[in-house]
Amino acid sequence: MSTKRNKLMPMTENSAKWYSQVVQYAELAEHSPVRGCMIIRPYGYAIWEVIQRNLDKRIKSAGVENAYFPIFIPKSFLSREAKHVKGFAKECAVVTHYRLKEDARGEDVVIDPEAKLEEELVLRPTSETIIYDAFSRWIKSWRDLPLNINQWANIVRWEKRTRPFLRTSEFLWQEGHTAHATKDEAAKEVARALKMYHDLAKDLLAIPTTMGYKTESEKFAGADYTTTIEALLRDKKALQSGTSHMLGQNFSKSFNVKFVGRDNKEHYVWQTSWGLSTRIIGGVILMHGDDKGLVLPPKVAPIQVIIVPIWKDKEQRFFVEEFVENIKRQIGSKVRLKIDWREESPGWKFNEWEMKGVPLRFEVGPKDVKKGSVFAAFRHTGEKKSIKVDKDFTATVMQILEDIHNQMYERAVEFVEENTHYVETYDEFKTVASDKGGYVQAFFCGDSKEEELIKNETKFSTRCIPMKTYEKLGPCIKCGKEGHLTNFARAY
């Protein structure tokens, strides 16, 4: 708490700086002394908890059970699936020793050279290998299928360039892992999980996402195909916000996950995996934020309504407090509400809660008490108006929060529409990419070399082949061969 106030860089001026300042000033997260790792501060973690609770319910209602697997993966496990190891081996943190000892002078600790592990352990960059090793023991017969497991865990990928939430060396996520008797069933699960992420982004975070397929070069290392939800954010970059992979039988063959079918024969299972991480919080910040800071959609906001009481003397405070406590009793069980009684000026408090993105602010001074109303300020529009505290007040507030959510979602949808540009030639692609940004939509053949070339020339990578327009085929902007309509964008 301090009366000094940091000035926020306008988003339009330098979105990267704006982002890191919002993360800092809204007390969402901070850099830790460990390179690339962040500390998620209480306000940021509270957002994650809301997301977790919401997603966990969706996961469980789909018949998926939570479990927990070791963070350590024997190095040899990574090598078993040939494509997987290439995708993940490079960025791993490796444990080589299991003991420290005091140095000769007894002043410091050093690695005990005698405590070297026989086989190095990798900190999970994802858990397919260690989980499917367990699946190979748990699955015997078709009766054991489908096997639907999820875990909430920390993940370590040693990233070169990091940004809080968007890309950190350690992050939090959930990873779902399922095994099925048939390819068709697995494909349905891939689609179900993706739709679940899409709905979560829409219903909870007011983020419209595009469901689509990744190209060969962008798919998960070890998958037959990868589906993704992609969000286009205010700085016109796209965020891969959740992925759902069809693993086919790649891992079941490497890890010997077999079942005896109704036909009494042995078969390899068909598998899927899907994950969503703390990264999505970066999406919330960059989708809705403005020059005053964070703007949180009501459903994910840890504080949905902040009440700022205004008083000059004891007597005023008495009446204001009575009024405000009544409001708390009336709506406190339906709305995540906080009353800010701190000894700071109202203006200072307004700034703070605006920076922290609280969707709705009620100012309550002696005049409001007299009128029996609150003076409401809407974070997402800046609109202000008096609201009567009558018997319908709870319903009114709930409706307002619902409306805010819908308006924020609609605004985001419009933004995506405005910033999606269909192009017919590669020249046009390059012009739009450099002049307008956002999504550039073009027919593309999917060839990995052409993809890399485009990326090197324009910094635009394929984000996905949208499912909605999957059937649309046309001549590739690069080579003329037939291809799908594909979304390109700068990515995080």
Next chain:
Amino acid sequence: MSTKRNKLMPMTENSAKWYSQVVQYAELAEHSPVRGCMIIRPYGYAIWEVIQRNLDKRIKSAGVENAYFPIFIPKSFLSREAKHVKGFAKECAVVTHYRLKEDARGEDVVIDPEAKLEEELVLRPTSETIIYDAFSRWIKSWRDLPLNINQWANIVRWEKRTRPFLRTSEFLWQEGHTAHATKDEAAKEVARALKMYHDLAKDLLAIPTTMGYKTESEKFAGADYTTTIEALLRDKKALQSGTSHMLGQNFSKSFNVKFVGRDNKEHYVWQTSWGLSTRIIGGVILMHGDDKGLVLPPKVAPIQVIIVPIWKDKEQRFFVEEFVENIKRQIGSKVRLKIDWREESPGWKFNEWEMKGVPLRFEVGPKDVKKGSVFAAFRHTGEKKSIKVDKDFTATVMQILEDIHNQMYERAVEFVEENTHYVETYDEFKTVASDKGGYVQAFFCGDSKEEELIKNETKFSTRCIPMKTYEKLGPCIKCGKEGHLTNFARAY
């Protein structure tokens, strides 16, 4: 799922073997390919989720906020607090490299020697150091105090001998960390957290625990004093089930956590930390289990009521299903209920749910439907009786679950009383320790050397100085000096 059934070792014959079989057969956890690390299976994890939800509520209602700190601790951080490093440096997993690469033949992956970390990173064995480094940035003035933070996280301690839940190289826990302006306030927080654990054990897990102080040699490395809740389990060993530490100013001085007080001067904060882990699940298993397997207290049971329908033909199944679905509609929102429709024999199902410790089983066959009742079997006593499904059925079932909880708790209290033996001489101590086991209660001076001697001779270590009898002083059984009444026991 299999029709083969494993026979359980009787608890009285070999409690260690009984324990590991229950963990396996009830599908709570299993050993992983990584030495000392377990996989928590869905049924075991569901128990942890109930504990988490319950404890998280208690933590939040005490004004503590959740956050998340990196799993990596720079090696130098551990050395900063002299006693802390001695307590924890020895059993640490150490990350030395951050990249793997393909070997020369392209067939395997090996550590990339160029990717050596400048400073080794230790996987958190506990997070005081990394959290208090952050506290030193977050705390400026008395207005920032108290600062109450909690995190749910995985912890790594490289243990030599491991047992699922009770002692594993990786485990899950919560760790609370608070900073206060005064010693008195910190002491109150230490007591609050301990009482919270005590109440959780009693109210949720039906485990009576003794609140007490650890001796000098058993206290947390870096604490002024450590308080603990100790549970005496069926095999007459004691489990340290949760601890709450007064850290004094030891860490605030090492990590420079200072605040400007109302007196405008700088002071070091007073700190506490407290934790409870997946270990407590081992306590639940060993407190309540019997020769048929796990026995879960209703409040922590993922499934509180298992309905086993019994039918011979389609027509019977139709009526049984109708009846059972009605029960589900009636009590399903109040009770965690499962209906077992699998195509196995009722006897096979009874065994399975008994092994899994479900507190209450309803058998429902055509005769029960006719009578409008269920045939209930109580897991904790083996008692069976018919219960009418009338309009009060929900209340009846809720009351039964409450009664089961109370009976299990009372039974546990009696067990602890029966197995607590006060002794007046060291000879008596040795006799009781070897013949009876359980708690041996004696006056003890607290001297660490004498404590070690007793432990070496009897395998009994000090568990705690119970708070209830803290004022009782008497001559130490070993040296005659004045000491507190102290509980000794074999420990996990």
